[in-house]
Amino acid sequence: MIQQQQTMILSPYMDIYDLIVPKDNLLRKINELIDFSFIYNELLDRYCLNNGRNAISPIRMFKYLLLKSIFDVSDIDVVERSKYDMSFKYFLDMAPEDAVIESSSLTKFRKLRLKDMNLLDMLINKTVAIAIEKGIIKSKSIIVDATHSKARYNQKSPKEILMDRSRKLRKSVYEVDGTMKDKFPCKTTTDVFGDEIDYCQRLIEVIEKEDIISEYPKVKEKLNFLKETLADDIEHLKISEDKDAKLGHKTADSSFFGYKTHLAMSEERIITAATITTGEKADGKQLETLIKKSITAGMNVENVIGDAAYSEKGNIEYANSHEIKLVAKLSPSVSQGFRKKEDEFEYNKDAGMYVCKAGHIAIRKARGGKKRVSTSQTDNYFFDIEKCKHCHYKDGCYKDGAKSKTYCVSIKSDEHTEQAKFQKSYYFKEKSKERYKIEAKNSELKHRHGYDVASSSGLVGMEMQGAIAIFAVNLKRILKIIG
Template structure:
């Protein structure tokens, strides 16, 4: 059963809160500022209302998760600290002597009660609503950017996958006959994929030639898995315990495995919208969604400030149609004229190279043609043809037998004369100076709220983590500006 509201606390020790927790304590001020009653309205459909014992107050559970984000604690450490930290108990509306929950309940709350909720949008809208009521948001400008979060579980290379599965098979064989160690091929000392495949093939041959192991389910299951892995396309050998995470590129030489959070923020440093995607997604494609979400939250948008990733053709057209000034410098690598297969190749502004739909980054770029002479100049991007040969999406993209794979774009900056003229104006240059603010906000999320690494696997878990972290930084910012 679901309680209707947080229960009134009756305890002879309540005066301890006034003695120990000062009036300017962050958690005390946060509890006074935010009406958490919206949690009941949003979660009532995920509880049974007429059967079973009364559930732990959902507002209290929500506040536990908020504390976890604010202080970057594990579930176990969070509950342990709640036993003795009176500021925590005051925030949770608990009596000083009241017992805390079991840490496992937090996992159940995340998985069962917060499912199917658009928690990220809901919490951001609540904080923007508070900021507008308090007269904090007065600007009509958005600053946009993205920040990356590494997956909790790292991606395994093809060699590691083969090694792990061959090891599992050997263990099964050793449990039946330990002397087989002498019959198996010598273990590898190299980290070359071809050597690993050869070793696994030899291992399979030795086991299949021994009739004692034929038909044993204990052996055939890991044996068939290894054989399938050897025969499988190398592209599919890239595995992780986090199935949603993808490889993204921070520069031409560095990458990460995880997610991206695309953020829109007012000039007062209140986050007004966010979307969370897998790591390989383009920043520019999220701009229109961020603007629309900010408008729904209550923002009036007249100016958007971002880097070159946001100056692509569609965004320029959208901004013009909606009478929005887009303060984002043109980049000839992004704002080209006619492009073929626009849905198959995305420009990664951090690496300065294109990425194909399989997530492979181009290895280099070469410019062809001379500026101002005849035809437009063309930038040609070269991809690793060995990856193309094994790519599961190669049909229609890679021609069998081809010795190279390229993608070319023509540079037609004349189609963006209005934006080119605007970016030379004083108004553009003045507004562009505000972009640094969002870099500081990204740093705060990562270094103070544990947003550098995902706390769980999957896109849903990442969205819950993002919702709590952004809610926390927004409320802290509102309290600071009110002070």
């Protein structure tokens, strides 16, 4: 049950916050910047109003998740810190003497209260509205790009995942006390997943008995991570590594297994829209959605700034029809005027290769036709036929016995004359200089908010992680500009 109105905090110790939480504290400034009651209103219908025991305020639960993203810590660590960090308690609207929640409550909150919500758009739109209200967003341009996040479980087996977590924990313990090796249980020698679970649980019990060692930050962090993996994700470990994650390509020689977050950002570095897809999806296909979401959030979009991935023919046509200037350099392989099977092969600008619908990337390319005669030239992309032989989509794509599999692209840049002229203009060159800003934003998400690796399994979990991380970076940016 949830109370129909939020209660005031009556405690004789509330004045302590004015003494020990400074005025310029980040969490104090966030509390003063935004009224979190919108979270209460959005989640109200997900609680019972007249039956059962009182539930913890959804605002407080959401703030726990926000703290987790801002400080890049585990569920256990964010709850532990809220026991003694008065800035955390102040931010959580708690009295200094109040008890904290059980960390497992955060798992239930994510699964039961936030599931099936369009949290990503809601939180972005809220921060954009604040930025517009305070006169921060003045530009009429959005910068677009995509960043990747590796799957939490990569392509390892469940047993390998636990072995990796326990190995890192043991290593951190040895750095403190090498003699602990004699106290640890014997490692498993079987391939049975249940045996590895038992080993991890016994390892945790041994370390927790060592009060001094278990309190070392580097040990405690790895210990909590292993415990959270066992407690929060044991179902995912038993089922599969991550069914939603897909193989994507960063360059022709490197790949990742996970997800992509496609971002749009104003020139003031406020993220105005985002879509989250599996790793193999092409960047350019998300442009129309990012523009529409940015407009819905309140942006007036006159320019779109991006790299060559966004200069495909369909995007140029969409931008022209909506009187939007597309500041993205043309690439013959992306912006060609004609190619077959456009729905089956997509261009990966990082690798400079085409990817088939099975997610396999071309292994090399070669130029065919007469030089300096664009209408007769083609780019031929060659695929690994060993993969084609066993591919689920080979019917109609690969003929049994064929010695090669190619995809040919006719280069017809004449159809992009206007875009090519625009690309040479002073306006285009000046606007292109703004693109670096989104690279810095991607780096901030990854290195300060743990966005380089998914915190849970599945696309839904990735969307939830993205929503809260983007909400956090937008709030921090707004505060920086105001300050």
